[in-house]
């Protein structure tokens with residue numbers, strides 16, 4: 005025992021004291037904290053603490069308009085499921101729909117109105133009050149409107165359907181502008197144009213995948229993105245389940261999509277030649293006597309140039325395959341041909357989709373169950389008539405550059421991200437003196453705003469939807485708030501209504517709810533008075549409870565025929581591409597992976613969701629054929645610059661066997677510079693380097709028509725993916741056998757009969 | 761040359777002593793905290809209003825579920841809304857200073873921030889609904905609430921038997937009182953297991969198992985899911 009002197013004694017007392025203190029702190033910190041039980045002041049009727057309440061509503065993450073049922077507890081949304089009664093999704097829901105909760109609870113959501121008090125585009129946003137924000141906007145609008153210069157106000161919104169679309173329409177009218185544009189990157193402009201030309205219909209028909217026995221899909225990734233993926237998945241499952249009558253699915257596309265992987269046959273035709281291929285099949289169907297209509301001679305004339313021999317040469321698909329496809333398509337009944345983004349977003353996109361319509365017509369699929377069925381006119385507004393294509397937006401940019409736009413109102417729309425750099429859209433916006441955004445997030449476009457008046461998310465607000473691609477009969481659904489607003493935000497409709505009041509042009513509704521209810525009252529009044537409920541109120545209650553409304557009014561008998569002029573106009577030119585084929589040897593196919601057009605990139609669930617084909621998470625990649633990779637001496641993870649005439653993006657190589665050697669593919673959605681912590685500074689955005697090559701028939705950019713070259717950077721990164729090798733490298737890990745083989749083998753197995 | 765390590769060791773010894781004293785101090789501090797904050801007086805926390813279960817459930821024999829209405833239909837028993845309090849206290853004892861406090865909350869449209877006494881860790885899944893519907897009396901776990909002026913998680917001072925409702929709903933003495941009462945002291949897994957070991961559910965009601973060897977509800981994931 006050492007002698008303890010005075011100093012040591014003080015040290016010991018100190019150590020003891022600190023120890024005791026630490027002990028108390030330790031226990032206090034690991035002890036269960038004091039919790040409170042906060043009761044209601046006045047308990048709501050439909051609420052039991054601890055018991056879930058479900059609300060039916062509508063998913064607004066894309067334009068498919070699936071019905072959702074949201075589980076809420078203690079006033080918080082906990083889980084989103086599909087509404088089983090909704091004819092579009094029948095209880096199903098895609099990953100983005102599931103991730104809707106992360107829009108609601110996203111830490112990067114704006115919690116109140118903001119004013120840009122430093123330079124535009126900087127993060128100098130400061131909090132302001134709603135009164136301040138609304139006054140600032142209203143005063144700008146009022147000056148212009150009063151001076152009769154309302155047309156210097158432009159409204160740009162994401163595709164909004166239903167009665168909210170009418171509300172926006174009425175607002176635009178009030179301020180005196182016709183510059184109201186809806187914009188979704190993936191709006192199928194070409195498909196609308198083709199259907200209008202061939203069938204004379206303003207709306208999309210219903211493609212009955214569910215009942216078809218033979219599907220020819222031309223670049224339509226119907227399972228993962230095209231039009232209404234959840235509905236198509238159900239149809240696919242239904243058509244493919246067991247039995248002798250199982251549907252046969254063919255996917256024609258240069259890069260295998262999830263739908264291609266699920267198909268029976270994948271046909272990698274040359275990009276942009278899908279329409280020529282379709283006409284080749286049409287030629288064979290007519291020439292071989294499968295078609296016997298009165299107009300057969302007109303068809304013979306127009307198709308005479310598309311002999312299988314010539315088509316085989318142009319499409320790089322052998323004559324025998326073409327013949328087989330044509331035969332099986334014509335013989336199967338019902339059969340169906342569909343054309344998606346892969347076919348429609350080319351320089352000859354509309355002609356291609358018209359050719360696909362012709363194929364349906366010649367095979368007798370129009371107006372047939374399992375074929376193309378026309379939808380009745382939707383019961384409410386859809387956004388198509390106001391959808392801006394590339395040309396419209398370029399026009400808007402032009403007006404902005406010319407100083408013809410004074411105020412731009414943005415609603416949850418991000419064209420700066422989806423427009424090619426070549427359009428100089430961002431620079432054009434900078435010319436507009438005053439920009440106000442109603443978005444919930446600061447994305448690339450909202451970052452340019454002077455004032456942000458953040459709106460509620462779809463789970464907090466009223467709305468309704470009339471799905472454009474339909475289900476063959478009238479359908480609509482109401483979107484109701486499933487929880488009280490989390491933050492100091494307002495419903496888009498209410499902001500607009502408030503602005504209208506402030507500029508002395510009040511609309512006939514008091515609130516968004518009022519507007520939606522009013523719209524449905526009209527639907528109620530127009531319905532059959534014998535079968536409808538007693539009063540509108542009881543109809544409304546039932547509607548909110550069910551979450552969906554429909555009417556049995558199939559138009560199966562409508563078999564619109566193309567006239568002689570239409571037939572004569574059929575023909576598909578060889579596709580054109582931007583960039584010299586020598587200098588830029590590859591055709592770039594930007595495709596939709598899990599992030600939609602990039603709007604889902606700020607949702608961590610979607611970021612960590614492995615891509616369906618490559619299993620890559622959290623990033624971008626460039627898919628190239630193994631042969632191309634070998635020629636260029638590249639392996640997985642090599643960082644390359646993908647260069648077009650317009651610019652370059654950088655991403656790592658992913659060797660992907662199911663792509664043509666002359667094509668490379670990149671997923672859309674990453675490469676954000678803003679849009680919150682999960683989205684920004686991750687991956688690359690291939691849309692940036694697209695050439696503004698436009699298909700004049702649709703007015704939209706031909707996004708599959710840009711040629712690129714691959715420039716190695718010498719750097720290497722690790723691609724993060726959940727799958728290891730996609731091939732077993734001769735190790736025979738997964739042994740396979742063909743169907744016939746299998747039967748032969750099982751038949752040859754000796755069966756031992758056990759005597760009883 | 762003769763080198764001694766003694767001087768170096770000496771300073772080390774002092775350092776070691778200081779370390780030992782500090783470590784002992786931690787234990788002492790931890791224990792002191794335990795003594796101060798874990799005796800029944802303290803763990804029956806002050807509530808914003810000195811509500812007495814004895815007056816309500818004991819003297820006036822108001823059934824538990826009159827106020828805790830959710831107990832039979834929800835995982836949580838539910839705390840009555842302020843409106844519920846006022847339902848009676850618009851008429852009853854309106855002049856009492858405590859009731860004045862309640863009306864003040866009601867007039868300000870503010871909830872009363874009760875302090876939670878009975879708490880299970882988040883990794884335990886417990887549902888009132890099943891237990892109440894199976895006929896388990898509230899007192900089985902919560903102790904004789906009707907005798908408590910101030911709710912306490914401990915039942916150390918409670919000599920009364922733990923109660924179990926019979927299948928007909930009337931409350932009877934349970935032979936397991938001794939065991940249950942000690943388990944009750946800590947609201948730990950033993951409290952649950954003890955009962956789960958000895959009861960089976962027949963036609964939705966909890967009934968005693970006559971001879972041991974019984975396994976219903978003993979899976980880990982009955983509670984940890």
Ligand code: SF4
Pocket residue numbers: 063064065066067068069070093096097098099100101102232233234
């Ligand atoms: S398909 Fe579109 S509407 Fe349907 S769940 Fe997915 S994101 Fe929502």
